[in-house]
Every structure is written in C-alpha cells, then in structure tokens.
Amino acid sequence: MATISIKGVQKSYGTFTALHGIDLEIADQEFLVLLGASGCGKTTLLRIVAGLNSPSRGSVKIGGNEVTHLPPRSRGISMVFQNYAVFPHLTVFENIAFGLRMQKLEKAEVERRVRRCAGLMHIEGLLERYSGQLSGGQRQRVAVARALAMEPSVLLMDEPLSNLDALLRLEMRAELKSVLQESRTTTVYVTHDQVEAMSLADRIAVMHGGHIVQVATPIEVYRNPATRFVGGFIGSPPMNFLPAEAVEGGWQVAGKRYEGPRADGLEFGIRPEDLEPAEAGFAGEVRVIEPLGAHQLVTMNVAGQLFRAVLDSDRRVSLGETLTLAPRPDRVRWFDTASGLAVAA
Amino acid sequence: MISKRALPYLLLLPATVFLIVFFVLPFLQVAWYAVTDDGGFTLQHFETMRQDWKFMPALTNTFLLVIIIVPIQIALSLGMASLVTKMKTGRELVLYIWTIPLGISDLAAGLIWLSILDQTGFMNSVLFHLGVVDQPVNHLLYNDYPALIAAVVLAEVWRSTAIVLVVLVAGMGLIPKEYGEAAEVFGASPWKRFIKVTLPLLRPSLQTALILRTILAFEVFAVAVALTGTNLPVLMSETFHWQFDLQDRHVASAYALVLLAVSIAFTLVYLRVLRVREEERA
Amino acid sequence: MSAVTETEAAAFVPADARRAGRMLNAAIIILLCVWVLLPIYLVLVNALSDPQTVTGWPKHFVPTFDLGSLSFFISYAGVLKALGNSVVVAVLTMVLSLGFGAPAGYALARFDFPGKGVFRLLVLMTRAFPLPLLALPLAVMFIRTGLDDSLFGLALVHTTLALPFSVLITASLFSGIPFELEEAAWTLGCTRLQAVRKVVLPLALPGIAASGVFAFVTSWNEVFAAAVLTIRNRTLTAFLIQSLDVSPLPLKFAGAAVLVLPALIFLFAVRKYLFSLWGIANR
Numbered sequence: 001m002a003t004i005s006i007k008g009v010q011k012s013y014g015t016f017t018a019l020h021g022i023d024l025e026i027a028d029q030e031f032l033v034l035l036g037a038s039g040c041g042k043t044t045l046l047r048i049v050a051g052l053n054s055p056s057r058g059s060v061k062i063g064g065n066e067v068t069h070l071p072p073r074s075r076g077i078s079m080v081f082q083n084y085a086v087f088p089h090l091t092v093f094e095n096i097a098f099g100l101r102m103q104k105l106e107k108a109e110v111e112r113r114v115r116r117c118a119g120l121m122h123i124e125g126l127l128e129r130y131s132g133q134l135s136g137g138q139r140q141r142v143a144v145a146r147a148l149a150m151e152p153s154v155l156l157m158d159e160p161l162s163n164l165d166a167l168l169r170l171e172m173r174a175e176l177k178s179v180l181q182e183s184r185t186t187t188v189y190v191t192h193d194q195v196e197a198m199s200l201a202d203r204i205a206v207m208h209g210g211h212i213v214q215v216a217t218p219i220e221v222y223r224n225p226a227t228r229f230v231g232g233f234i235g236s237p238p239m240n241f242l243p244a245e246a247v248e249g250g251w252q253v254a255g256k257r258y259e260g261p262r263a264d265g266l267e268f269g270i271r272p273e274d275l276e277p278a279e280a281g282f283a284g285e286v287r288v289i290e291p292l293g294a295h296q297l298v299t300m301n302v303a304g305q306l307f308r309a310v311l312d313s314d315r316r317v318s319l320g321e322t323l324t325l326a327p328r329p330d331r332v333r334w335f336d337t338a339s340g341l342a343v344a345a
Numbered sequence: 346m347i348s349k350r351a352l353p354y355l356l357l358l359p360a361t362v363f364l365i366v367f368f369v370l371p372f373l374q375v376a377w378y379a380v381t382d383d384g385g386f387t388l389q390h391f392e393t394m395r396q397d398w399k400f401m402p403a404l405t406n407t408f409l410l411v412i413i414i415v416p417i418q419i420a421l422s423l424g425m426a427s428l429v430t431k432m433k434t435g436r437e438l439v440l441y442i443w444t445i446p447l448g449i450s451d452l453a454a455g456l457i458w459l460s461i462l463d464q465t466g467f468m469n470s471v472l473f474h475l476g477v478v479d480q481p482v483n484h485l486l487y488n489d490y491p492a493l494i495a496a497v498v499l500a501e502v503w504r505s506t507a508i509v510l511v512v513l514v515a516g517m518g519l520i521p522k523e524y525g526e527a528a529e530v531f532g533a534s535p536w537k538r539f540i541k542v543t544l545p546l547l548r549p550s551l552q553t554a555l556i557l558r559t560i561l562a563f564e565v566f567a568v569a570v571a572l573t574g575t576n577l578p579v580l581m582s583e584t585f586h587w588q589f590d591l592q593d594r595h596v597a598s599a600y601a602l603v604l605l606a607v608s609i610a611f612t613l614v615y616l617r618v619l620r621v622r623e624e625e626r627a
Numbered sequence: 628m629s630a631v632t633e634t635e636a637a638a639f640v641p642a643d644a645r646r647a648g649r650m651l652n653a654a655i656i657i658l659l660c661v662w663v664l665l666p667i668y669l670v671l672v673n674a675l676s677d678p679q680t681v682t683g684w685p686k687h688f689v690p691t692f693d694l695g696s697l698s699f700f701i702s703y704a705g706v707l708k709a710l711g712n713s714v715v716v717a718v719l720t721m722v723l724s725l726g727f728g729a730p731a732g733y734a735l736a737r738f739d740f741p742g743k744g745v746f747r748l749l750v751l752m753t754r755a756f757p758l759p760l761l762a763l764p765l766a767v768m769f770i771r772t773g774l775d776d777s778l779f780g781l782a783l784v785h786t787t788l789a790l791p792f793s794v795l796i797t798a799s800l801f802s803g804i805p806f807e808l809e810e811a812a813w814t815l816g817c818t819r820l821q822a823v824r825k826v827v828l829p830l831a832l833p834g835i836a837a838s839g840v841f842a843f844v845t846s847w848n849e850v851f852a853a854a855v856l857t858i859r860n861r862t863l864t865a866f867l868i869q870s871l872d873v874s875p876l877p878l879k880f881a882g883a884a885v886l887v888l889p890a891l892i893f894l895f896a897v898r899k900y901l902f903s904l905w906g907i908a909n910r
Contacts, residue, residue, distance in 0.1 A: 072813040085811035089829045102816030356734035360727045367787045374764035442660045448890030450848030456883035457670045470686035515902045564757045567850040601760040612755040
C-alpha cells in the first residue's frame with residue numbers, strides 16, 4: 001500500500017520535450033487513470049514511475065521513498081503491458097510464478113499465490129498452457145494475474161485493454177474493476193479511451209502535449225472541464241463551442257443574449273445532451289441525423305458552426321428542418337478565448 | 346552498476362577490438378608490405394608482379410571467370426527463386442536441396458567435379474556407355490583453355506549459386522504479395538509483373554547478392570587448383586604461390602592489393618548502380 | 628452473346644496452357660534438384676568403392692560398398708590429425724564468433740547510441756574485402772606472438788570471417804524478441820543480466836545455435852587461410868590442397884566425401900533458419 005508523489009518530472013529527447021514539469025500526487029489505494037491522445041506523454045510518465053525510463057529532471061516517490069534512480073525491480077511495483085508480455089517459453093503457471101521465484105519465495109507460498117491469482121482471473125484451467133496456446137483475452141488475464149501475484153504496492157497498467165476486441169474489452173473492464181477494488185492496490189492506468197477512464201477511475205488525470213491539464217473525479221472532468229481542450233476531448237460527441245461577443249451586460253451567442261463572467265474574450269460551451277427544445281433557443285438547420293437507439297445525434301448549422309445535439313429518439317426530426325434548442329442554464333460553461341481556461345460564471 | 350550510456354559500448358567493445366586487430370590493421374599492413382622494402386617506399390614489388398609471366402593470365406582468368414559465373418548465377422537464382430515462390434507443396438524440401446551446396450567448401454566442390462570430369466571420371470564413363478568414346482579421354486588438358494574455364498565455371502556455378510538463392514528468396518519473401526496482386530488486377534502478365542514489380546522491389550537483395558557473390562568470385566582458388574592444378578592460374582592461387590612457395594610476402598601482398606582494389610571497385614559500382622533512394626523506401 | 632463466348636474461350640485456352648506451364652515448372656524444379664544432388668551422389672559412390680574401382684574405368688553408378696577407400700584415407704599419414712584439427716578450429720571459431728558477436732548483436736538490437744552507424748559500417752565493410760587474404764599479414768603477426776602454425780591463430784582468422792555474420796544474425800534475432808518481455812522481467816524483479824538470461828536467451832537459443840553452426844561450417848570449409856597459416860598443424864582442407872598433386876584419386880574423393888558430410892548434416896539441422904536469419908541478416 002503506497003502513495004505516489006511525482007514532483008517536477010520533465011523528460012526531453014534531444015530538442016523534443018515529452019513531459020513539461022509534471023506534478024501529481026496519488027493517494028494510497030487510489031485508482032488513477034492517465035487519459036490522453038497518443039503522443040501526449042501519458043505512457044512516458046507511467047514508464048518513469050515504473051523505472052523503465054528515467055526523467056530528465058524531477059523526482060518520483062513511492063510510499064514516501066525516493067525511487068527516482070532505482071531500477072524497476074527495487075520499486076515495489078508491478079506492471080501490465082500493452083502487448084501483455086507473457087513469456088512465450090514458460091507455462092502460464094511459470095509466468096505467474098516468475099516474479100515470486102525471483103523473490104525466492106518458498107515453494108508452497110509460490111504455489112498458493114499463483115493458484116489464488118489464477119482463480120481471481122479465472123484461468124485456473126490454463127496453468128499448464130503456453131502463451132501460444134492462449135487467446136488474446138486469456139493472455140491479458142495471465143498478465144494481470146502475474147502482476148497481482150507480486151502483491152505490489154503499486155500496480156501500473158499501460159493500455160491493457162487496447163488490443164482486445166470491443167466485447168471482450170467491456171467484459172475485462174468490469175472484471176478488472178471488481179478485482180482491483182478488492183485488492184485495494186494503488187493503481188495507475190494509462191488509456192486513450194475516455195469511456196474506460198470514466199468507468200474505472202477514482203480520479204482522471206487528463207494529459208495534453210506533455211502537460212496534465214486537469215486532475216479530478218470522472219464526473220467533475222466531464223461536467224466541469226478545466227480547459228476547452230478537455231471539454232472537446234471528453235464526451236462523445238464532444239462539447240459544442242460557439243463564439244461569444246461582448247455586449248452590454250452580457251454576451252451575445254448565436255443571436256441570443258446570455259449572462260456571463262467578465263473577461264476579454266469568451267467562448268460558450270454546452271454538451272450536446274444538455275439541450276432542450278424551446279422557443280427561446282438557438283435556431284439551426286438540421287444537416288445530419290444519426291439514430292443511435294435510445295438517442296439520436298443531430299448535427300445542425302448554428303450561426304455558421306457545426307453544432308451537435310443528442311435528442312430523444314422519439315422526437316421527429318427531418319433533414320433541412322430548423323430546430324430551436326435551448327441550453328440548460330446550469331450546464332453552460334465559459335472558456336477564455338486566449339488561454340482556453342474555464343472561467344467560472 | 347554500469348551506467349546505461351556505457352553499456353552498449355561495453356557490449357560492442359570485444360567485437361570492435363577484434364575487428365580492428367584482425368581486420369582493419371592487417372589490411373593496412375598488406376598495403377604497407379606491398380609498397381615497402383626494408384621500411385622504404387618502393388614500387389618494385391608491383392613491377393615484379395607485373396613481369397611475372399603468370400600475372401596477366403591470372404588476372405584475365407580471374408576476370409573472365411567472374412564475368413561468366415556471376416551473371417549465370419544471378420539469372421539462375423532469379424529463376425529458381427521465382428519457381429520456388431510459386432510452389433505450394435514440397436517447397437521446404439526443394440529449398441533444402443537447392444541450398445545444400447552452401448555447406449560445401451570450394452575444395453570439396455573442386456574434388457567432386459574432378460570425380461566427374463577426370464580422365465577416368467563419370468562423364469567419360471557415360472560417354473563410353475553412349476558409345477561416344479572407347480577409351481578414357483582427358484578433358485582437362487593443360488592446353489585446352491576453354492575446357493579448363495568451363496570446368497571451373499561448372500563447379501563454381503554448382504557450388505556457390507546457393508548463396509545468391511538464399512539472399513534472393515529471403516528478399517522475395519519480404520515483398521508483400523499485394524503488390525503483385527495489384528499489378529495482376531491492373532492486367533500485368535506474369536513476365537511484366539516480374540520485370541515491373543518484383544525486380545525493382547528486389548533491388549536491395551539483388552545488390553547484396555551481387556556484392557557477396559562477386560567478391561567471393563574474385564577469391565576463386567581451391568576449385569581452380571583442385572580441377573586444373575597449376576594450369577589455370579588465378580589471382581588467389583598466385584598470391585598463395587608467392588606467399589607459400591616463393592616465400593615473398595611483398596609480392597604476395599601486391600597481388601592481394603590488386604584483389605582488394607577490384608573487390609572494392611566492384612562493390613562501389615554495385616552500391617551506386619543499384620542504390621535505393623531514401624524516398625523509395627516503403 | 629459473341630462477347631461471352633470469346634471470354635469463355637479466352638479463359639479456356641490459358642487453363643490448358645497453365646497446366647502445361649505447371650508441368651514444365653515441375654520438370655525444371657526436378658532437373659535442378661538432380662543437378663545439385665547428382666555430383667554429391669557420385670563422389671559418395673567413389674568414397675564407398677574400393678580403390679581399384681575408383682582408379683578404374685569405365686565407372687559404375689552404384690558403389691561397390693567397400694570401405695577400402697575410406698580406410699586408406701583414414702590410415703593415410705596425417706589425415707586423422709588433420710581431421711581433429713579441423714574440428715578444434717571450427718569449434719573455437721564458433722565459440723569466439725558467438726562470444727564476441729552475440730553481445731554486439733544485442734547492443735545493435737536494443738540500444739540507440741552515437742557510433743552505432745559506424746560500427747554497422749565496419750561490420751558491413753568486411754563484405755567488400757577478400758577476407759582470406761588476411762592470412763598474409765597475420766602470418767607475420769603470429770610469428771611474432773608465437774601463434775604461428777597454431778590452431779588458435781587459425782581460429783582467430785576464421786573468426787574474422789564468421790564474426791560479421793554472427794553479429795548481424797544475432798542482432799536480427801534479438802530484435803525479433805519484443806523488448807517488452809525484457810521490461811516485464813525487470814518489473815518482476817530481474818536485473819538486466821537476469822532478464823537476458825531468463826527471458827532473452829531461452830527464446831533466442833535455437834537461432835543462436837544456428838548462427839554457431841554457420842560459424843562452424845565457415846571454418847570447416849575454409850581453405851586459403853588454413854593452407855597459409857598451418858604447416859605441421861594442418862586442418863583437413865589445408866592437408867588436402869597441399870597434397871593434391873601427390874595424393875592418389877581414392878584419397879582425394881574420400882577426402883571430399885568426409886569434407887562434405889558434416890556440412891550436409893549441420894545444414895539440415897539449421898535449415899529452418901537458413902532463410903529467415905541468414906537471408907535477412909545479409910541484407
């Protein structure tokens with residue numbers, strides 16, 4: 001059981017800076033997800049915590065101990081890799097036992113821990129098989145069991161579900177959540193999949209261009225994105241943005257007047273599901289209708305901008321029709337045009 | 346604890362030191378021996394070499410052999426590689442058989458072909474059974490120049506085509522099937538596909554095969570000695586003769602330098618003619 | 628309507644032609660197999676016939692199954708020793724070229740560092756040089772260092788021939804093993820060396836063995852340097868080439884057969900790796 005404390009971690013490769021002074025505190029037993037698009041630095045950060053890469057500057061502490069210059073084996077971590085890294089020359093049993101044998105644990109204890117973790121991941125029947133005889137999902141289970149068997153103080157996972165097909169991913173996600181909730185191990189989990197992040201995380205750290213742009217609970221990140229980028233990155237479809245023009249006592253957005261904070265320049269943001277049909281709303285011509293089952297996704301042209309709304313599928317909408325939709329006032333968000341930062345109303 | 350930065354250099358150190366001591370320095374030394382005598386610069390050894398009555402024959406024989414052998418081997422290997430890539434069953438077996446000569450030394454190859462071409466060899470026996478000859482005829486007479494050349498060519502083509510084949514088959518394996526299929530969809534005949542798609546994409550492998558094979562062809566030695574004794578002098582056998590029998594390492598080094606020069610010249614030509622431009626790489 | 632029949636006709640004729648083409652291909656393939664195998668068969672016929680038959684004429688195309696030629700060869704003065712020397716030099720070459728080559732191959736496969744290109748160039752450059760010629764200057768160096776006429780000295784020269792290949796082959800072998808596996812081993816408690824020993828080596832072993840076999844065969848077959856560098860400690864190739872003009876035919880052919888056999892067996896053992904490793908490492 002351990003906290004992780006990352007201070008001023010910077011990583012450069014030649015002239016390219018992958019991480020710009022990252023500070024992040026992760027609580028004991030917390031499940032933290034590093035979320036971002038590819039190339040944002042999330043995997044680099046995870047590998048620095050693991051000790052697979054070393055930072056150019058800054059420090060990493062695990063459980064209060066300075067580990068910045070320790071090799072992976074001395075950090076009390078274990079890791080699940082993107083391509084599972086199940087050793088092809090060893091049986092499933094020997095794979096799970098690998099780290100335990102390195103610690104020179106007693107035979108009975110190795111046996112006990114391997115059986116327990118195999119049980120947790122439902123692979124008791126595969127212990128004598130080799131990696132080549134396993135499906136992708138089964139390999140994934142072996143990789144997780146191998147990491148859990150170490151009983152690490154910190155568990156690191158690098159896009160562990162990204163190589164599974166959609167259905168299997170859903171199943172493994174739920175299973176991982178229940179297993180990890182039980183083990184209560186501090187976990188850092190890297191993903192580019194926002195749904196995965198939302199469903200698993202205690203807190204999400206959203207990364208962009210080598211910076212952490214927001215660290216908060218999933219709902220907070222969703223409802224109150226700290227920057228315009230987060231609003232546009234999280235949520236499917238993403239948040240709508242409209243330019244706002246300063247007028248007397250407020251802001252003019254697509255022909256409507258709204259009260260807003262004082263600032264030099266603002267953008268107006270609203271999530272597609274936070275729009276309701278109302279007389280006093282934005283008017284826009286319907287361009288595309290995408291039925292999604294429970295909802296339908298309607299793309300409109302509002303004041304020359306693409307604007308999406310998620311509407312109940314019972315509502316009749318036809319192409320070319322002009323809809324008027326009003327934003328729920330408590331869900332409207334404002335962003336500074338220059339910095340992209342959220343501005344409180 | 347060895348620092349991460351030093352580790353690759355430490356790993357390379359033994360091989361690098363070895364190659365410097367046993368590859369770079371010795372070749373500098375060959376050059377040194379060739380142009381010095383008792384520490385002073387001289388071209389005398391080259392003069393001795395040039396005036397040796399066997400030098401010109403050795404030089405022309407070597408070039409002639411290379412010019413005949415290498416194109417035959419490239420054409421043969423291309424044909425063999427195309428045949429084998431089309432095969433569905435028995436591919437492994439055929440490839441194994443075709444690459445057997447890879448493990449056979451030039452000396453053994455020379456002796457094997459001697460057992461066929463010798464006066465009392467298998468070829469004469471076949472000719473006898475066919476009624477062409479009624480007594481053993483010596484086909485490897487010292488003054489029958491075309492026969493001697495043909496014998497060496499035969500043995501060399503038999504022995505060392507395999508190395509070209511291996512490089513080309515491996516190279517063809519790296520060319521994605523889709524390219525050929527795309528060409529087929531656009532209506533290219535098998536021959537056009539080979540000329541317009543396979544050959545250009547095979548250029549890197551072709552280059553390697555040509556360099557490897559040409560250098561080795563200039564080193565032709567034991568095959569010639571085993572089949573023709575001293576009747577068909579080549580550069581390598583003359584080098585050996587001066588080093589070992591005449592104990593003159595300076596002239597031997599001069600010969601070696603000639604071999605080295607032609608080897609490097611040919612390598613450079615291949616690198617230039619068959620170069621693959623950076624933007625062509627997939 | 629006529630267009631349809633025309634296409635049908637066009638499809639029909641090539642089908643027939645294609646069958647004929649396949650037959651032709653098969654015939655050429657078989658012919659080429661015979662071309663490779665027949666000479667080896669013939670020298671084996673000689674090696675397994677009695678000396679009279681070997682020197683006699685006309686020849687028969689089946690052996691008399693007499694060990695006369697082989698026992699004559701084995702009992703010929705110096706042959707057994709030469710055979711032993713060949714094995715010793717080949718084994719030394721194998722050990723040296725793997726010992727020096729594999730670490731370098733690992734470095735090329737796993738690290739990016741300044742100077743990597745220079746080293747690769749050094750290795751590739753060896754191809755443009757007629758390496759057996761190294762025997763000339765090294766003969767002098769060996770006399771100075773007391774390595775002249777020694778098996779170890781010859782093995783050093785043969786290692787120069789084999790080392791570039793073992794570097795390139797092991798490099799491609801190691802790059803074929805995902806780095807992630809090694810990293811996983813580190814996170815499971817291994818040091819760098821332990822990870823190599825417990826994860827990389829077991830996975831690379833068959834390929835490394837194949838690369839060792841190539842080194843062995845390279846040395847076993849080498850003639851020029853062996854003939855230049857050894858006088859009393861002849862290897863089999865050196866022995867054969869230097870006694871060519873004095874040795875009778877049965878000796879030559881038995882010698883050829885003995886030279887060929889181990890190479891055949893070894894090549895068979897590593898046939899799986901021939902194309903995947905050798906062909907690609909050569910690029």
